[in-house]
Amino acid sequence: MIVVMQKGCAEQDVNNVVAHIEKRPGLKAHLSRGEERTVVGVIGQTFPELKDELELLEGVSEVVPISKPYKLASREVQVDDTRLQVGSAVIGGNQVVVMAGPCSVENEKQVLETALAVKAAGAQVLRGGAFKPRSSPYSFRGLGVQGLRFLAKAREETGLPVITEVMTAEDVELVATYADILQIGARNVQNFILLDAVGKLRKPVVLKRGFATPYEEWLLASEYILAGGNRQVILCERGIRTFETYTRNTLDLASIPVIRRLSHLPIMADPSHGTGKWHLVAPLAVAAVAAGAHGLLIEVHPNPDQALSDGAQSLTFDNFRKLMDNVRAVAQALGRTAGPPAESIRPRG
Ligand code: PEP
Ligand code: MN
Numbered sequence: 207m208i209v210v211m212q213k214g215c216a217e218q219d220v221n222n223v224v225a226h227i228e229k230r231p232g233l234k235a236h237l238s239r240g241e242e243r244t245v246v247g248v249i250g251q252t253f254p255e256l257k258d259e260l261e262l263l264e265g266v267s268e269v270v271p272i273s274k275p276y277k278l279a280s281r282e283v284q285v286d287d288t289r290l291q292v293g294s295a296v297i298g299g300n301q302v303v304v305m306a307g308p309c310s311v312e313n314e315k316q317v318l319e320t321a322l323a324v325k326a327a328g329a330q331v332l333r334g335g336a337f338k339p340r341s342s343p344y345s346f347r348g349l350g351v352q353g354l355r356f357l358a359k360a361r362e363e364t365g366l367p368v369i370t371e372v373m374t375a376e377d378v379e380l381v382a383t384y385a386d387i388l389q390i391g392a393r394n395v396q397n398f399i400l401l402d403a404v405g406k407l408r409k410p411v412v413l414k415r416g417f418a419t420p421y422e423e424w425l426l427a428s429e430y431i432l433a434g435g436n437r438q439v440i441l442c443e444r445g446i447r448t449f450e451t452y453t454r455n456t457l458d459l460a461s462i463p464v465i466r467r468l469s470h471l472p473i474m475a476d477p478s479h480g481t482g483k484w485h486l487v488a489p490l491a492v493a494a495v496a497a498g499a500h501g502l503l504i505e506v507h508p509n510p511d512q513a514l515s516d517g518a519q520s521l522t523f524d525n526f527r528k529l530m531d532n533v534r535a536v537a538q539a540l541g542r543t544a545g546p547p548a549e550s551i552r553p554r555g
Contacts, residue, residue, distance in 0.1 A: 208283055209246040209260050212267045219265025220244060226263060230256075236277075238284040247272070247283040249433070274468070276425040278432035279439075284470040290410050290438050292386055293367040294546040295330040295501075297410070297440055298472035302537045302544040303501035305331035305369050305387075305474075306526060309516035310338050310346060311353035319508050321360040323523040327530045328545030331387065332357065332366040333503060337373045338515060339393050346514040354384040361386075369412060369503075375403035382407055392416050392444055392479070395427050405434020412440045412474065412503070417447045417455070421464055428471060440472045441465055442503060443494075445480035454482020454519070457490050462497040474501035478519045484510065487521055488529040492536045495544070504529065 209223050220237070223246050227235040236247035248256070257269045274280045289298040297303050306324040311317050311334040321332045336353025338346065349356070357368045367386035372378055373394065381388055387410040394400055395416035404411045411431055415424050428439045443462060445455025457480030465473045475494035477487045491502050507513045507520040521529060530545065537544040 207271045210267045211244040215265030240285045276429040279425045279428045279469045304329045305333045306504040306506045307333035309505045310335045314356045317356045317360045321364045327527045375399045378403040401430035405431040405436045410438040414442045414444045442474045444476035459497045472500040475499045476503040478505040492532045495536045
């Protein structure tokens with residue numbers, strides 16, 4: 207349930223409500239101060255009498271049961287959009303934040319060259335996989351720690367923050383020492399031990415949708431991270447399995463406005479994995495922005511035909527520049543911006 211406080215109520219009233227909730231074993235209070243109202247979420251197994259008790263407290267406007275199984279992720283608990291700052295990017299606001307780079311980190315030169323190219327085109331975060339989930343055990347599975355080091359080096363050279371995937375709970379600490387944003391891949395969306403582990407961090411986490419994950423289960427997965435105390439969760443639609451075989455997955459564009467309606471969490475789109483074909487990436491990227499995506503995750507490679515993973519869906523530098531031009535145009539048409547604010551594109555030093 208949520209406790210809606212009266213507009214302009216005293217700080218002490220809010221504290222009393224929090225204390226009343228937290229004196230019950232197993233219950234926690236979650237405070238959300240919006241522009242319009244302050245809401246205290248009651249997290250845990252509640253009981254009917256609690257509603258009456260809370261309604262009697264000073265400063266309380268009303269007590270409303272939360273209708274959804276996920277709570278911290280819901281709009282009911284937090285009305286205003288969550289905004290996260292990473293480097294020059296504010297994710298969850300008016301800016302369309304583009305994270306781009308190779309599917310896999312292959313060597314130092316490849317990742318640095320790509321970082322420089324995507325930065326020049328307007329990307330604000332560098333992506334690159336060091337621990338790769340692959341359908342076949344014989345495919346390239348990533349450089350591991352060496353890959354993380356190359357990403358850190360590229361960040362040093364370019365100033366771009368880095369996003370990379372973490373596949374196991376045991377690796378969370380290690381990956382978090384290198385990454386600015388941790389990615390949970392589609393295959394791990396319901397790896398609850400891993401979700402608990404990243405819930406202990408105080409760093410942004412991008413949680414991808416699984417191949418067959420309904421919105422509610424996806425939001426419940428995000429709830430694991432939020433319930434651990436990590437409020438920096440970004441959702442990413444990356445396509446789901448359907449009967450269609452022409453495309454690798456079916457990018458569910460409706461998920462973007464649906465998630466924005468149900469949740470305050472930022473939502474991005476990954477048209478690279480969402481389509482599996484490079485020539486479909488730009489059209490779906492602009493469509494995702496038009497649908498309200500807060501950001502994009504795009505695979506870019508200096509030579510897609512030689513990529514060790516996902517070459518077919520990777521953009522050349524030139525095609526990425528064209529994509530950014532279209533993304534900027536659509537963002538502007540909708541009163542939004544794409545790419546870093548003007549002052550942060552000036553050369554450093
Ligand atoms: C990736 O981003 O390279 C990746 C493996 O994505 P997904 O988990 O969406 O398949
Ligand atoms: Mn990939």
